[in-house]
Amino acid sequence: MNLKTKINLGFLAMLLLLLSIGGYGYYSLRQLDRNSRDVLTANLYSVTLGQQMLRSLDELARQPLTDTVATARFAAALSKEAGNITEAGEQEVVEELGQRLRVLQQLQSAAPAPAALVAAPPAVAELRRLTYQMVEVNTAALTRKTAQANRRADEANRNLLVFLTLATLLALGLVGSVPEAAVQPLRRLTAALNHATERDFSASIPRKAPTNLGRWPGPSTAC
Incomplete structure (x- = not known):
């Protein structure tokens, strides 16, 4: 393999490895960003709605039969939560909340x-218990998904470190091998000239370089 081919293959390997590192890094960031958006859209929104429902229940606890404004706010937040079901068991809790809310409205x-x-x-106490249960379901999902995202981030960091290590080793190998391949013909020529200087005519001067350095001038044998 001549010098030009070695250089081309070395730089091609470096380019492919760098492209792989960049592509994998971009893919990992996209995955983490999408997972974060899913968590914010689904679970964190449900927790926020649960907090709004609990504040409405705090107001209802003072006047459970006459505070229809707080009841309406609770019903509005519950309606939004019904359209944001994402976890197992959440649907059942929301349906039971709706049933208990209708009971309270009948009492009012x-x-x-x-x-x-x-x-x-x-009735208000039961609504509070179910609301806490709904919040707990989404809080547990938040904790679980955050832990999964952290594990994926750690895995991505390890893989990037492996890629960077390979790129560094390849670069060091390229730096070490290319100069050696470039000076090897010159060393052979120098050795042949030294033999000729010492009147050792058994050694020949290479006429054609084994790499892409071209042809050496002079006769094929020392004289």
Whole structure:
């Protein structure tokens, strides 16, 4: 293999390795960005809605039968949550929340009946329990997905480190081999000239270089 071919192959390998590193890094960043967006869109939004529902329940706890404004805010947040179901078991909790909300609304319509006065506080407490359960489902999903994203990030870092190590070794090999291949014909020529100077005519001067350095001037044998 001549010098030109070695140089071309070395730089081609370096180029391919650098392109691989860049492509893998871009792919890893895209994956992490997409996963982060999914978490923000799904679970974090549900947790935010759960906090809004809990604030509405805090207001309802003071006047469970007459505070229809807080009830309406709770119902609006619950409606948004119903359109953002992403986790196993979340659908069942949201459906039960809807049923309990309708019970509370019926009690508010029946106020100020004595039975409604007695049943309203437990209804609000049950809504609070279910809301906490919904928030817990999404919080656990947030924790799980964050841990998965961290593992993927660590794996991507390890793979990039491997690629960079390979690129460094290849570059060092290229730097070490190309100069050696370039000066080897010159060393042979110098050795042949030294033999000729010492009147050792058994050694010949190479007429054609074994690499792409061209032809050496002079006769094929020393005289």
